[in-house]
Amino acid sequence: MGLISGIFAFLFGEGRNVVRETTEVFRENAEQGAKRDLTRQQGVLEQYRTEFERVQKGAFDRFMDGLNRLPRPAMALGTLGLFVAAMVDPLWFAARMQGIALVPEPLWWLLGVVVSFYFGARHQTKVQDLQREISATMTRTPKVMENIETLAEMRERLIGVADTGTDAGLADEVLKPDFNPALEDWRRGRSA
Template structure:
């Protein structure tokens, strides 16, 4: 009995646990790791809380915060407004989009740089693709101008009454229509 007691005292005695200490060399103690994680998280939360704690803020600070919140909602709502305007007045929308197609390349680069720096995008990696797209858009300008002219010409055109003729059916253009007309006769 004395030998077992001495061995147990050697391993677990004097407030130490040699087995646990040896195992912790190879595997992290889950309970202590959770306690360290909780302590770190509590420290981070208190730091964030102190950072965002509202003290007396000046009018300038409040105005700047308000201005910083405008661009993203304005861009989203502006895009939705473009869709609505395309449905409400397609001719007006086509004329405006043709005007956008005529914007010179340096202005597109400037706009892209401003937007990319504002939102932290990686503009430089997309630069060459963007330049090719702008060049293709600029090459399409004559076609867009002609389309706008055609669309503008539609403003004064009012559709007349539909007149049915037998020439299409006689030419064998639509077999379903010919069968229907035979059934009507």
């Protein structure tokens, strides 16, 4: 018996588990892995919250945001305007297009790069705004769930609160109208 208890004490005793420790060399402990993942995810959310927390923008920032929104509508409306100009005054339009034909190819490449960077930067800004909003939503989720549970508990407590049950006297008392002086004055005024 001493040999078997000695083997078990070696394998599982003294706060150690040699089998578990050996297994964890080849396979991750799922519980510890889940804890690490949770800690990492909470850290990422906290970093997003601090990094992307909305700050109150000043007048200059709002002006620049408005200015940044102008090129796309201006380009779209300008293109539509070119179609209208081609229909209204074809000679004027043809003269302008001849001028565009004289623009050298490197300048077209430069224009393409500038427009690509502009729209790429706008896309990046929108993606960051979306990440910021998702992060804010994720940080509010536990509080929202807690509020929903509280509301559900309140609803459960309110069901049947006014039920009189089998008490006939209480039911009769509930059905009697209360004395309302304003209503009585109104009735007297109507009957007079």
